[in-house]
Amino acid sequence: MSNADATVFIIDDDPAIRDSLALMIAQENISVMTFENAEAFLDACQPECLGCAIIDIRMPGMDGMQLQEELSKRNILLPIIFLTGHGDIPMSVRAIKAGAVDFLTKPVTREKLISAVRSAICESEKITTESIHHHDATSRLAALTDRERDVMMLAIQGYPNKEIARHLEISHRTVEIHKSKIMHKTGAINLLDLARLAHEGGLI
Amino acid sequence: MSNADATVFIIDDDPAIRDSLALMIAQENISVMTFENAEAFLDACQPECLGCAIIDIRMPGMDGMQLQEELSKRNILLPIIFLTGHGDIPMSVRAIKAGAVDFLTKPVTREKLISAVRSAICESEKITTESIHHHDATSRLAALTDRERDVMMLAIQGYPNKEIARHLEISHRTVEIHKSKIMHKTGAINLLDLARLAHEGGLI
DNA sequence: AAAGTAATCCGCGCGAACACGTATAGTGAG
DNA sequence: CTCACTATACGTGTTCGCGCGGATTACTTT
Numbered sequence: 001m002s003n004a005d006a007t008v009f010i011i012d013d014d015p016a017i018r019d020s021l022a023l024m025i026a027q028e029n030i031s032v033m034t035f036e037n038a039e040a041f042l043d044a045c046q047p048e049c050l051g052c053a054i055i056d057i058r059m060p061g062m063d064g065m066q067l068q069e070e071l072s073k074r075n076i077l078l079p080i081i082f083l084t085g086h087g088d089i090p091m092s093v094r095a096i097k098a099g100a101v102d103f104l105t106k107p108v109t110r111e112k113l114i115s116a117v118r119s120a121i122c123e124s125e126k127i128t129t130e131s132i133h134h135h136d137a138t139s140r141l142a143a144l145t146d147r148e149r150d151v152m153m154l155a156i157q158g159y160p161n162k163e164i165a166r167h168l169e170i171s172h173r174t175v176e177i178h179k180s181k182i183m184h185k186t187g188a189i190n191l192l193d194l195a196r197l198a199h200e201g202g203l204i
Numbered sequence: 205m206s207n208a209d210a211t212v213f214i215i216d217d218d219p220a221i222r223d224s225l226a227l228m229i230a231q232e233n234i235s236v237m238t239f240e241n242a243e244a245f246l247d248a249c250q251p252e253c254l255g256c257a258i259i260d261i262r263m264p265g266m267d268g269m270q271l272q273e274e275l276s277k278r279n280i281l282l283p284i285i286f287l288t289g290h291g292d293i294p295m296s297v298r299a300i301k302a303g304a305v306d307f308l309t310k311p312v313t314r315e316k317l318i319s320a321v322r323s324a325i326c327e328s329e330k331i332t333t334e335s336i337h338h339h340d341a342t343s344r345l346a347a348l349t350d351r352e353r354d355v356m357m358l359a360i361q362g363y364p365n366k367e368i369a370r371h372l373e374i375s376h377r378t379v380e381i382h383k384s385k386i387m388h389k390t391g392a393i394n395l396l397d398l399a400r401l402a403h404e405g406g407l408i
Numbered sequence: 409a410a411a412g413t414a415a416t417c418c419g420c421g422c423g424a425a426c427a428c429g430t431a432t433a434g435t436g437a438g
Numbered sequence: 439c440t441c442a443c444t445a446t447a448c449g450t451g452t453t454c455g456c457g458c459g460g461a462t463t464a465c466t467t468t
Contacts, residue, residue, distance in 0.1 A: 087293055089291055089292075089307060089309055092293045093300055096296075097300060103293060105293055145416080147418070156396065160453095161452075162451095170419070171418095173421075173454090174420075176454060176455090177420095177455095179454085180453095180454065180455075191362075192360065192361070192395065192396065193362055195399070351444095352442095364427090365426080365427065366426080374444065375444070377428095377447090378443075378444055380427065381428090381444090383428085
């Protein structure tokens with residue numbers, strides 16, 4: 001199965017809930033880690049981790065929604081499943097609109113939990129793939145000099161070399177040299193590829 | 205204001221609710237239309253309309269969620285605000301995940317209603333713009349012959365003309381002629397533009 | 409401190425390869 | 439017959455690899 005290295009992080013202040021959830025998930029052959037509060041989880045988690053977080057809304061200290069916000073701030077793109085005993089509709093709407101994949105109410109059935117976890121892990125795999133692409137693109141683009149970046153930005157907007165040359169007030173041959181170096185440095189095989197790369201790297 | 209031609213469609217079986225909502229929205233200088241049930245709204249609405257729909261979940265005949273699904277099937281991309289007196293959390297989660305912009309509970313405050321309507325109309329404007337682009341792209345691409353489409357698909361993946369020629373087992377000059385016709389028919393000014401167009405037209 | 413050295417960036421010219429518009433024309437399907 | 443597809447030929451413009459030079463910065467050597 002593809003979820004071999006995915007981990008479900010359970011953050012809940014109630015030990016009984018933690019154990020119960022952990023058991024249900026472990027029985028599906030998915031690895032689990034439990035945390036007593038948001039702070040402990042924040043200390044432990046990494047931006048690259050694959051899996052999902054099951055977060056209790058109501059906790060002493062930082063609550064679930066604050067944790068969601070903090071994770072987002074720290075660029076930790078872990079899909080979140082909220083779990084609560086005392087939620088209301090506005091809260092659930094806010095959570096889902098803020099990007100949570102699900103909002104479950106206690107007591108949760110095994111079926112709903114596992115279904116939510118599976119789709120969250122699936123989401124996490126997508127995010128991880130995209131993140132790798134993004135990181136790869138960014139690191140390649142980082143090798144470019146400022147001037148090369150100038151040329152690239154115009155090139156991927158479809159300007160021909162002559163136009164770029166006019167725009168930057170340099171010889172058209174120089175533009176081509178820059179472009180050539182850009183291609184080599186980024187490993188792009190053609191302009192379309194470069195445009196895709198720049199797009200993935202967030203430069204558009 | 206930019207919402208001059210946006211219309212809020214209210215679908216609710218309770219006349220008192222309809223009138224109350226319509227009044228609040230009309231006071232914001234936004235035009236309103238009311239409908240007693242889902243079927244009447246479906247008969248009246250068009251795919252191109254700008255604005256949003258405020259839909260009661262619980263209605264005789266087709267209910268709010270079914271209406272959402274039906275609108276989606278008919279490709280009517282109107283942002284939806286649900287309104288209900290007897291909703292629960294799973295329902296709200298499902299609705300938001302299915303694309304609704306908000307899920308309000310009766311009785312709704314004027315403030316929340318207007319805020320939801322404004323963001324929904326803003327969303328509608330985005331959708332409309334995208335939809336125009338998509339439609340435009342599709343209609344341009346529709347003029348292409350099958351062979352031209354073959355050539356285009358390879359071209360926008362970055363293959364040089366010679367490769368395309370080898371791949372299709374035709375002369376490289378013929379490929380260039382196809383490409384030229386493609387550019388003329390679609391109005392694209394260069395390859396990147398064509399790729400963007402194909403992307404907008406959903407051909408990738 | 410001064411001189412040499414390496415690295416980096418920016419620039420130019422030449423020539424080969426490639427792309428593209430125009431013109432001309434043959435073949436097969438509807 | 440018309441339209442789509444194919445092909446050929448010529449001319450022009452664009453792209454791109456290669457070699458070379460000037461300017462700046464930083465690091466090492468003397």
